[in-house]
Amino acid sequence: MGIEILLSVLALATSDPTRSSEVVGYSSQGRAIRVHRLGDPASPNKVLVVGCIHGNEDAGVAITRKLVRKTPPASFDLWVVNVVNPDGRRLGVRQNGRGVDLNRNFGSEWIPIGTRWDPEYSGPYPWSEPETRTVRRLVRRIQPDITIWYHQPQTLVRAWGQSRPMARRYAQLTRMVYRSIRWPHGTAPNWQNHRFPGTSSFVVELAPGSLSDRRAARHAYAVMRLARTLVAAAA
Numbered sequence: 001m002g003i004e005i006l007l008s009v010l011a012l013a014t015s016d017p018t019r020s021s022e023v024v025g026y027s028s029q030g031r032a033i034r035v036h037r038l039g040d041p042a043s044p045n046k047v048l049v050v051g052c053i054h055g056n057e058d059a060g061v062a063i064t065r066k067l068v069r070k071t072p073p074a075s076f077d078l079w080v081v082n083v084v085n086p087d088g089r090r091l092g093v094r095q096n097g098r099g100v101d102l103n104r105n106f107g108s109e110w111i112p113i114g115t116r117w118d119p120e121y122s123g124p125y126p127w128s129e130p131e132t133r134t135v136r137r138l139v140r141r142i143q144p145d146i147t148i149w150y151h152q153p154q155t156l157v158r159a160w161g162q163s164r165p166m167a168r169r170y171a172q173l174t175r176m177v178y179r180s181i182r183w184p185h186g187t188a189p190n191w192q193n194h195r196f197p198g199t200s201s202f203v204v205e206l207a208p209g210s211l212s213d214r215r216a217a218r219h220a221y222a223v224m225r226l227a228r229t230l231v232a233a234a235a
């Protein structure tokens with residue numbers, strides 16, 4: 001009887017079209033990279049949020065965990081990755097498990113930087129890392145209108161090019177400082193902004209240390225508000 005109840009609960013949980021999660025790739029050391037999806041899968045309004053790409057800058061995970069627990073939005077499709085660099089996070093380092101700065105490894109304005117375990121080591125060639133290839137696959141599949149990347153510790157919202165208006169709006173919603181700063185070589189926003197015209201991909205640099213529960217809630221709220229501006233613009 002217990003098993004039957006458990007199975008029916010599981011069936012209900014897995015059949016909920018407004019909430020799902022799946023493994024979309026594996027790190028170089030074999031750790032799963034999981035994406036959570038909430039909201040209306042059929043909505044043309046897509047938002048992707050990544051809590052941690054530099055392993056020692058993981059305050060954003062407090063925000064993404066809150067997002068995953070929210071009531072699924074009716075009017076947009078929200079995709080959330082808590083950690084895209086699980087090896088680096090486990091090791092407490094910026095780079096991935098083999099010493100590559102993932103956010104210098106994307107194939108847009110990529111240049112060779114440094115050597116293994118240097119803070120900004122770009123990898124031997126663009127897309128050399130399984131984590132960046134996982135992001136490439138995921139972004140191509142979702143084609144998000146907005147992508148938010150959490151980093152630390154500069155305590156500002158930074159964007160360039162077409163992503164500036166959305167980033168500025170996010171800064172207002174979170175009462176953070178906004179700066180227009182050119183993308184570094186080989187970063188995720190650099191690639192997304194060049195590859196997907198008309199979409200926004202920007203960086204939120206959180207303060208050093210961990211985020212208070214109140215601040216995390218504020219950021220999660222800002223993500224939802226920003227996503228709703230897409231819906232309003234499309235209407």
Ligand SMILES: [Zn+2]
Pocket residue numbers: 054057151152
């Ligand atoms: Zn960073």
